[in-house]
Amino acid sequence: MTRRFAMQGRGEAKREREREDMIGSGSRLLIYSQDGFGLGHLRRNLNIAYRVWRSQPDVSVLVVADSPAAPFFALPPRCDFVKIPTLVKVDSGVWCSDRLSLDHREVLSIRTRLLEGLVESYRPNLVLVDHMPHGIFGELTSSLRIMRRRRQRPRIMLGLRDILGAPAEICRRWRLEGAYEAAEQYYDGVCVYGCADVFDLVREYEFPASIAAKASYCGYVSREQAPPALEEADLARMFSQRHDGLVVVTGGGGADASFFMDKFIDAVRLMFPRVPFDAVLSTGPFMHPEQHMLLRKKAKGLPIHVTRQGQDNIRMLRRADLVISMAGYNTISEILRYRKRAIVVPRSGPSAEQTIRTRIMGERGLFTVVGARELTTEGFAALIRRKLDEPEPGDRAAIPDMEGAANAAERLLAAAG
Amino acid sequence: MSPLRILMCCYDQRGLGRTARTLDIASALTARFSDCAILILSNLSIVGRFRAPQGVDVVRMPSIGPATGSEAGRTSIDRERALQIRRMLAERTVETFKPDLVVIDRDPAHLPAEMQTVLKSVRDKLPKARVVWALPDMVGSPRVVGPRWSAEGVCQTLDRYCDEVWVYGVRGVFDQAREYEFPAGLAEKVHYTGYLRSPSVPPHRVPNDLLRAHPDRPLVLVTAGGGASGYPLISNYLDFLERVNGDATFQSVVISGPMMPARWNAALAERARRLPHVIFHRFSKQVLQYMRHSQLAISRGGYNTLCANLTYRKPAILVPDEEPPHEHLVRADVFGRLRWCGLVRPGELSPTSLGDSVLSSLAGGSDQPRPERAERVSLDGLDHIGERVRKLAVRRRPARNGAIQNVHPVEGDGRHPGLEM
Numbered sequence: 159m160t161r162r163f164a165m166q167g168r169g170e171a172k173r174e175r176e177r178e179d180m181i182g183s184g185s186r187l188l189i190y191s192q193d194g195f196g197l198g199h200l201r202r203n204l205n206i207a208y209r210v211w212r213s214q215p216d217v218s219v220l221v222v223a224d225s226p227a228a229p230f231f232a233l234p235p236r237c238d239f240v241k242i243p244t245l246v247k248v249d250s251g252v253w254c255s256d257r258l259s260l261d262h263r264e265v266l267s268i269r270t271r272l273l274e275g276l277v278e279s280y281r282p283n284l285v286l287v288d289h290m291p292h293g294i295f296g297e298l299t300s301s302l303r304i305m306r307r308r309r310q311r312p313r314i315m316l317g318l319r320d321i322l323g324a325p326a327e328i329c330r331r332w333r334l335e336g337a338y339e340a341a342e343q344y345y346d347g348v349c350v351y352g353c354a355d356v357f358d359l360v361r362e363y364e365f366p367a368s369i370a371a372k373a374s375y376c377g378y379v380s381r382e383q384a385p386p387a388l389e390e391a392d393l394a395r396m397f398s399q400r401h402d403g404l405v406v407v408t409g410g411g412g413a414d415a416s417f418f419m420d421k422f423i424d425a426v427r428l429m430f431p432r433v434p435f436d437a438v439l440s441t442g443p444f445m446h447p448e449q450h451m452l453l454r455k456k457a458k459g460l461p462i463h464v465t466r467q468g469q470d471n472i473r474m475l476r477r478a479d480l481v482i483s484m485a486g487y488n489t490i491s492e493i494l495r496y497r498k499r500a501i502v503v504p505r506s507g508p509s510a511e512q513t514i515r516t517r518i519m520g521e522r523g524l525f526t527v528v529g530a531r532e533l534t535t536e537g538f539a540a541l542i543r544r545k546l547d548e549p550e551p552g553d554r555a556a557i558p559d560m561e562g563a564a565n566a567a568e569r570l571l572a573a574a575g
Numbered sequence: 576m577s578p579l580r581i582l583m584c585c586y587d588q589r590g591l592g593r594t595a596r597t598l599d600i601a602s603a604l605t606a607r608f609s610d611c612a613i614l615i616l617s618n619l620s621i622v623g624r625f626r627a628p629q630g631v632d633v634v635r636m637p638s639i640g641p642a643t644g645s646e647a648g649r650t651s652i653d654r655e656r657a658l659q660i661r662r663m664l665a666e667r668t669v670e671t672f673k674p675d676l677v678v679i680d681r682d683p684a685h686l687p688a689e690m691q692t693v694l695k696s697v698r699d700k701l702p703k704a705r706v707v708w709a710l711p712d713m714v715g716s717p718r719v720v721g722p723r724w725s726a727e728g729v730c731q732t733l734d735r736y737c738d739e740v741w742v743y744g745v746r747g748v749f750d751q752a753r754e755y756e757f758p759a760g761l762a763e764k765v766h767y768t769g770y771l772r773s774p775s776v777p778p779h780r781v782p783n784d785l786l787r788a789h790p791d792r793p794l795v796l797v798t799a800g801g802g803a804s805g806y807p808l809i810s811n812y813l814d815f816l817e818r819v820n821g822d823a824t825f826q827s828v829v830i831s832g833p834m835m836p837a838r839w840n841a842a843l844a845e846r847a848r849r850l851p852h853v854i855f856h857r858f859s860k861q862v863l864q865y866m867r868h869s870q871l872a873i874s875r876g877g878y879n880t881l882c883a884n885l886t887y888r889k890p891a892i893l894v895p896d897e898e899p900p901h902e903h904l905v906r907a908d909v910f911g912r913l914r915w916c917g918l919v920r921p922g923e924l925s926p927t928s929l930g931d932s933v934l935s936s937l938a939g940g941s942d943q944p945r946p947e948r949a950e951r952v953s954l955d956g957l958d959h960i961g962e963r964v965r966k967l968a969v970r971r972r973p974a975r976n977g978a979i980q981n982v983h984p985v986e987g988d989g990r991h992p993g994l995e996m
Contacts, residue, residue: 238651241635275663
C-alpha cells in the first residue's frame with residue numbers, strides 16, 4: 159500500500175515536471191561558456207543573454223562559466239551564473255587545471271558531474287553551447303544525452319564565433335574529437351557570430367551538409383548596454399595636464415598583453431616630451447600583478463595612465479582617437495562598432511584565430527595590423543603619429559553586420575518556439 | 576600521494592565577509608601545506624573579483640534571494656529551482672572532490688534542508704572526512720541566538736554532524752559556548768582560534784589616488800562591508816561633511832561596497848564628488864592599504880573589518896545596525912566596553928553624533944578608546960587553524976602503503992589561545 163502510494167507520488171511528480179517543461183513563458187535558457195583563460199566568451203554570451211531578456215523578459219538565464227573572474231561584467235536581469243572549477247588551455251588540445259593541484263582528469267570528472275546535475279536540476283528548455291560542441295574532452299556529452307532522452311527535449315543550439323582557428327587545425331581537431339558528430343547529433347541549430355563574406359566558417363571548416371543546413375550567420379556580437387564615453391572631467395582626474403588626443407591601449411584579459419604594452423611605452427618615451435596625446439593603458443584582470451607594476455613603473459613621468467579596470471574599457475574606447483589592442487573578438491567588435499582608428503597587434507598563438515581575423519579585416523582597410531615581432535620602437539612611434547592624422551574610418555560598406563546579439567537572441571527564441 | 580583535500584563552504588547572506596575570510600584562510604593553508612587542494616563553494620555573486628590563490632579554486636552557486644547588485648526585489652531564477660541547484664552542486668562537489676576535511680562558514684540558524692542533506696551525504700559517503708563548523712567571534716545577542724538555536728535544534732545539528740566547531744575569536748572576549756548555552760557535548764568540540772590577522776600590506780604601497788591627495792591631512796576611512804545595508808552610515812557621514820562645509824582638517828576615503836543597490840550608490844557618489852578631500856569608491860582591492868594609512872576607521876562592525884582594525888591598531892568607530900541577531904551590535908558593545916573602539920548606537924546615529932565621535936577621536940584625548948589596549952588579544956587565528964587542520968586531517972590520512980595512521984587529535988595547551996587578562 160505504502161509502496162504503491164510512493165509510486166503514484168513519483169508518477170505525479172514526473173507529470174508535474176513535464177507540465178512545467180511545456181510552459182512557454184518562464185522558459186529557462188542554459189548557456190555553457192568555457193573560458194578558462196580570459197573573458198571573451200563570457201562577455202559575448204552575456205551580450206546575447208541581455209538581448210534575450212530584451213525580447214522575452216520572462217526567460218531566465220543560467221550561465222555556466224569557468225572563468226576565474228566570472229561574472230566580471232554586470233549580469234543582465236533574470237540571469238545568474240554558476241562557476242565550475244577552471245581548466246586552462248595550454249596548447250591546442252592540451253588542458254590543465256588552473257589553480258587546483260589536481261590532475262586535469264579529476265577536475266574534468268568534477269565538471270562533468272556538475273554539468274549533468276545542472277541539466278537535471280535546472281531543466282532548461284533552451285541550451286546554448288559556446289564554441290565546443292561537446293565541451294572540453296567531451297565533458298558535455300553525457301549531459302547532451304540526458305537532455306536528448308527527455309520527453310520534452312530542450313532545443314540545443316551551438317554558438318561559434320566568427321573564426322575558431324586555422325581551418326586545417328580546426329578540421330583535424332573536430333574530426334579527432336568527434337565534434338562533427340556531436341554537432342550533427344545533438345544540435346538543433348548553429349549560430350555563427352560573424353559574416354560569411356568575412357570568413358565563410360561553414361565552408362572553411364568543412365561542415366557536412368547536415369550541419370551546414372542548420373547553420374546561420376548572425377553578424378558580429380558587440381557590446382550591449384555600453385556606458386557612455388568618458389567625459390573630460392574623468393580624464394582631468396587621470397592626467398595633470400591634458401593633451402588633445404587620447405590613445406587607449408587594451409589587451410583584453412591581459413594575460414599576454416604585456417609585450418606590446420611595453421613596446422608602446424618605449425614608443426611614447428621616444429616621442430617625449432613632444433607627445434601629442436594622453437594614453438590610457440588598461441592591463442586587464444589577467445595580467446600578472448608583477449607585470450602590471452612593472453608597466454606602471456615604466457610609464458612614470460609620461461602622459462600614460464596605467465589602470466587595471468577592465469570594466470571601464472568601453473568608456474575609454476568610446477572616447478579614444480586611436481585604439482591600440484590585441485585582436486580578440488570583443489575588442490575588434492567594439493573597434494568596428496564605434497568606428498575607431500586602430501592599430502591591432504594579433505596574438506600569434508596558440509591558435510591562429512587572431513592572425514586570420516586581422517589579415518582579412520586589415521585587407522579591408524578596417525584597421526592597421528602589426529605583427530608583434532615587427533614592432534620596433536621607432537616604427538611604432540611613427541605609426542602612432544600617422545594613424546592619429548588619418549581620417550576616422552567611415553566606410554560603412556566595409557564594416558560587417560554588427561547586430562549579432564539581437565540576431566542570435568531572435569534565432570534562439572525562435573528555436574525554443 | 577593524493578593531495579590533502581579541503582572543501583570550504585561559505586554562504587554569505589547580505590555581505591561578502593565569509594567568502595573574503597575563507598579565501599584568506601585558504602591562502603594561509605596552501606602556504607602551510609604544500610600538497611593541498613582547496614575547493615571553495617560560495618554563493619557570492621562577485622566572487623570572481625577576488626583572486627583565488629594557487630591551489631584554490633571556486634565553485635559558485637546561484638543566488639536564492641533577489642539578484643545582488645541589481646534592483647532589490649528582482650529575482651534571477653526562481654527560488655525553488657535555485658535551491659535545488661545549490662543542493663545538487665554541494666552534493667556532487669562532495670561526491671567527486673572527496674574532501675578529507677569540510678569547513679562550513681555559514682550562519683547555523685535557518686539552515687535550509689539543502690544544507691542538512693549535504694552534511695548527511697558527507698557523513699554517509701565519506702565516513703573518514705572531518706567536518707568543522709566555523710563561527711565568527713560572536714554570532715549575535717545571546718537573548719536572540721540562544722532561543723533561536725534551541726528552537727531550531729541548531730546545537731543538536733552541529734553536535735551530530737561536526738567534529739569540531741571553530742570560533743574565530745577569543746574565549747576571554749566572548750565565550751560563545753557559555754553565552755549561547757551549548758550543551759556539554761558540543762562545548763567540548765569548540766576551539767577558539769583567536770582573531771584572523773589581516774594580510775600584511777607593505778608600507779610603501781600607497782594607493783595612487785591617496786598619493787595625489789594631501790599627505791598632511793589625517794585620513795578617515797569609512798567602509799560599509801558589502802554595502803547592502805551601508806547607506807545610513809555613509810549618508811550620515813557625508814551629511815556631517817556637508818555641514819562642516821569644507822572646513823574639515825582631515826581627508827576621507829569612503830568605500831560604499833559592491834552590493835549597495837546601484838541607485839543608492841550613485842546618489843552617494845554624487846554627493847561625495849561635490850565635497851573636497853573625499854575619495855569615493857564602490858569597491859577597492861586596496862582597502863587594507865587605505866586602512867594602513869588611516870588615522871581613524873569607521874565601519875559597521877563586521878568581523879573582517881574589526882580584524883583589520885586590530886591588525887593595524889587603528890582607532891575605530893563602530894556604527895552597528897539593528898538587524899537581528901545583532902552580531903554587529905554585540906561586537907561593538909563588547910569592544911566598546913573594553914575601550915578598544917568607539918561606538919555609535921543604532922538609535923543614536925546622526926550626522927552630529929557621528930561627527931562628534933570623529934572629531935574627538937582625531938583630537939585624540941587620553942580618554943579616547945585605543946586599539947593598543949587589545950594588544951594581548953590573539954591575532955594568530957590562521958596559525959591555529961593550520962594546527963587544527965594538521966591534527967584533524969593531515970595526520971589521519973592514509974599513509975603511502977595504504978595503512979591508516981590512526982592518530983587521534985592531541986589536545987595541546989593551545990586549545991584556547993588568546994586573551995590572558
